[in-house]
Amino acid sequence: MGVTFEAPKNNCNKPSLLIELLQGMYMSLLTVLFACLFYAATAILVGGLILKIRTYARTPAPLKIPTTPAPTTKTGVVLRMTREVTLFESLFKSNKWIWLFGYLFHISLLLVTLRHLRYFTEPVWAPIEMIQPFGMYAGFAMVAGLGGLWARRFLVDRVRYISTPSDHLMLILLIAIGLTGLGMKFVAHTDIVAVKAFMLGLMVFDLQPLPADPVLLVHLTLVALLLTIFPISKLLHAPGIFFSPTRNQTDDPRDRRHISPWAAKLESSAQSRSDA
């Protein structure tokens, strides 16, 4: 399935000078614009996530509040968290429909994302080569899962009640990313070799021309938007779950003392026996 990569050809077939000049300017303007867009989006994503994760990590959890029954060892907690993020264990217990659509979406998104790594690596890693066919069809599964989740926002009165405009927009955004991606794969092919050259170039700050294919441009713009809003939206559930005390704490309060810095200060400032 692997697409052999060729360096973009230098198109010097001598059209009229003016057209070439205009085309060149247009190409470079577009290329520069999207390069900037992706640098900015990546910076916001990485910077924003670092800030948020730092906040989560630095904020103390003063009390032991695991939802019991909970593991009594660190290994147990790692297993619980692994089940939670790979199988969506709690969600499965809760609601089979949300689990089905949610799991379908997330696992497909993972496959699709892995498949896309081929646009960022040369030569393409063997495992990424291997998952290409699955990744391709995962695109459909992803859109189907999102469709199911969106339908619930209309059909289930409780979910309709709690849905905000941003909840709908988030689903629209993801579905649009999926549909434009599928469109380029199955309907109107884009110059994927040039796209790969652009992406590889981006990573080493060597700008290569980006094809001016409208579907591609919409796809890339929406992806950049997704990266940008990640650290300021509910997408924070991704890092958040790892810091959730009800899931990541060990159930051992009788065996080990758990005390946060601010609570410890209450003790050292105490005067009498009862406040000691």
Added chain:
Amino acid sequence: MAAPKFDVPKLTGFIDVPSVKEGASAHIKSFPASDVIQEGIGFPGPLPEGWHDKAIAKMGDLLGRYRSLQVFMDACVHCGACTDKCHYFIGTADPKNMPVARQELMRSVYRRHFTFAGKYFPSLVGAKDLTEELLQDWYSYYYQCSECRRCSVYCPYGIDTADVTMAGREILDTVGIGQKYTNEIIGKMHKIGNNLGLPGPALADTLEGLEEDIFDATGVPVKLPLDAKGAEIMLVTPSADFFAEPHVESLIGYAKVFHAAGISWTLSSKASEAGNFGLFIGSYDNMRRGAMRIRDAALDLGVKRIVVGECGHAWRVAYSFWNTLTGVGHGGEDPFARQLQQQLDPKYPAPQHICEFTYDLIQQGKLKFDKSLNDHRTITFHDSCNVARGSRMSDMPGGQFVIPREIIKAVANNFHDMQAETIHEGTFCCGGGGGLLTDDLMELRVKGALPRMEAFNNVVKAKQVNFLALICAICKSQFSKVIPYYGFGMSMVGGVHQLVATAILLEVPEETEQESEAEESEA
């Protein structure tokens, strides 16, 4: 019973998820605390000047001190997994009783003041300013949550609405909006030592009366010692156990177990309350003050072990928080924590639940029962939320489900569990926990009990169950009051140690043997 001013839900045999009815329980509001009550536990009177900024500042303070709150405010994706999990939503159909919507009351303000999207695109992300009206909504709906944590079991990110409710109540208290029932009780706990405001001499009287009752009934001189220095064990139990029915039957059960095991024990007039309502309002300070009383009492009495009676949230505080709050257990650094660590039996440095204690004795064969004495009862067991989802018994995860049931099976022949999704970690709250056990919330309490009553009714019908066994003082009071609304008798409600008390065989001293045999045959 006076006719209720509301419609009591009909039992259908199924736990139905209702259609959303906006505002269905908006009128349910518990009585607010007076200035005197508020000031008694360190809070101002209602809406002091600059309340808005004070509330927002408090929210910022809590976000910086509790990782749970910070993560829970960010992580929710509105997936809807929790929407049908709350007993108050099932009972009232008010959408603001869906856990996510209850959290959203605070999250909307969090977004407005603490997030980029909420500051610049408020309507897009559902961000709201904290108005007086919204604050009143907080008061209504943060006091329609029993902090039972059922939603946290089912949330894919473990978001615990109880934590959000506690933060909400703490912010409300900071701007002088407190609840009369809870805050008055916290004041009594600090001043007198227990939630009922029962002073030492009255307690001594009550215990003496109970000793006489037990002796009259069994001919065995079972003691209920108070403030006995040098006893092996200090029992800390909810104060309702001293006088309320059916609670007192369990107290008799504990006393008989101690007696049969031949272990010296004592109650304390200083620590005459296991309950700690500081938990309910999320107040670390108040919770810590309550826990300190128990540490002081243990030091005064020089006991070697601390055992906690049948009380759900008390067990959560004891099991999960005592070590943190007071250093009972390991690692407390201050001189008194160290003194207590040296004093306590190294095998039991941390508190034990009375069920763990009794179960150990049963395992060791130290207690003898005649199970047939409970044959008039067909029993089911209600897992109390704070025990089920906020603590543990024994070394095994899930021991809190196994041990009470094993005790029941050891003392009685007829036991049936309720349907699977309503027991263990999926248990439904009794409807009166978390500071809602007050008559001004009766409508909420009756409606909130609906899912539990459905499951109970099903085993009553299918298995002829006639006894609902409990290990929580609040559950006992709540069900006693609410179960008649659903057509059951109050006498169906009781404690696990009440069952132990019925079946346990005590050695009768020779001079009274014949007398008591005569009584038993009469019974």
